[in-house]
Amino acid sequence: MSLLEVTNLRVRYDTPRGPVWAVDQVSFKLDAGETVALVGESGSGKSTTALAILGLVAFSGGTVETGEIWFGGKNLLALREDELRAVRASEIALVFQDATAALNPFLTIGLQIAEVLEVHRGLSRREALVAAGKALGDVGIAEPEARLASFPHELSGGQRQRALIAMSLIAKPKVVIADEPTTALDPALALLVLDLLRREREQNGAGVLLVSHDLELVASEAKRVHVMYAGRVAESADADELFAAPWHPYTAALWRARPRLDGERPKRLAAVAGAPVDPAALPTGCAFHPRCEFVVERCRRERPDLSGLLRAEGAMSLRSGRRSACFEKERLALPREEASTP
């Protein structure tokens, strides 16, 4: 059994323009010691998926309509609020993207880290502060004890980022969800964050769910990748397979449009031709069809399911669990064959 298993997740936001299914039929697994990535352009539902795991979508006004999230033999979506609280940060931790916004400006760093241990491990404030000091030292903050009494605005951006990670990971969670952990950071800081996450995975066997729109990052960090488009999974595959030969036109376009290594790291996902999808007014059939170069008549009427290849060559995909939600995936997966048939 997997460490974390999300099945058939569906999340709705009620907006002034009507209901938006930010996440729909999303399923994936995460094992201990591995990194799984959710990628996709802005608005594809990555963050909503991440928040749903800890029962946090209600905070931003969303509703989980269907789905199961299995962790430690329990369906997190069926837990009471107090049971869920015991899981948060203690078993499953979220590393937020923007340390400046994620840390409370009114409270000291020490208190904000210590309270995690107080509530989950029953430590006294004094004991928890000692542990917090150690944790700050572990993430490379100089004079950690002195920093405990600092307020977030008294730290540098890098120190804040380190402190946020120390806070998120102090209870040694089994699952770490990192939502765009490097997006707002300069390259050196991004490396540091990745390093800390990797260490958590390798030394403590945590499973890492990496939410990102940085394909290079995902390609280098993740074992398995789920590409999301308009709230659904467009393609699921092991990272090496996925980037070697995408089975979905959207993945292919993303990969082609990615900024080159020598260029700057993108702030946003590189543009794929065509207008981004409007989640409040999804196209009929395949949501990607207005932008798809492989589009056929059927795409406008029917919605493709996430599945492996039908042909003999698809047997391989059954084993690796590779899937794509595209009617024309054979044309991408087996281009040679297509070339040979008239």
Added chain:
Amino acid sequence: MTHFLARRALGLALTVWIVVTLAFLMMRLVPGGPFSAERRLPAAVAANVDARYHLDWPLWRQYVQYLGPLNVDTHGLFGDRERVFGGVLAGDLGPSFRHRDYTVNQILAESLPVSLALGSLALVWSIALGTVIGVVGAARRGSKLDLWLRMGSSLGIALPSFVIAGLLVLVFALTLGWLPVAGNTSFAHFVLPSLALGAPVAAYIARLVRTGLIEALSQDYIRTAIAKGLPFSTVVRRHALRGGLLPAISYLGPAAAGVLTGSLVIERIFAIPGTGSHFVASALDRDYTLALGVTIVYSVLIYSLNALVDLAYTRLDPRIALEEL
């Protein structure tokens, strides 16, 4: 800290000086004088009275004499000691023009403690109740309870204080007979006026705390706190309350000044001899010295309370340094 206090003391002196000067000039610009409302005095008597209070002097000279301690009295410091008053800087606010046998200092010494006592009582309960209502409303946002509390606050803000006072008297004094109708001889006498005086403040604080807290609860760091597995009560108390209270605290400076200095309406209705009624009456009567005296007390109070609020701000929000205020 000393820096802050020194700067504020300087600011206070400057502010009061400007306020006094403006008030002094403005009062002389409106027609009429302290004695023009009375039966027409014979010209000779009027001149006498004016001379007694130096109203026959040129304005600048009156002003200098009023501010003190420089003595420009004809009688002089070493004269027959008939100087009318020593001047504001010497702590002497002069004689009242209308209350003939009283000095402004005496009037304030009698009325200010009454207003301060009534106002403090009103402040204490209205801050406590307003905060609780605001917190409950924000925590139970959108519930029936929240709706009722919001309606209550809107009423408290919208209803004029004489209506609230009237209702209170009608119910608790006249119908139930639990509390006296008017007067100021016991604590029970202060209950109804303090309720009427504090009601709009409580309502305003409730509203400010509710919106402030809701705003604070929508911050990213609150989501972090929830993701840490803290109980909601801790999230509110520890993570949201400080930020949420800031708007109410900035309102509290002027509000406290207003309540502490007494309200004409409340004091009239409940026959309480406070400062509030003197303020309006003195302006209408052209009782120059009394009006100026009350103005000075008010501006000192408002300025000090605002300084206090700034101080509270720096205690609550670590990002605001005392040195920068």
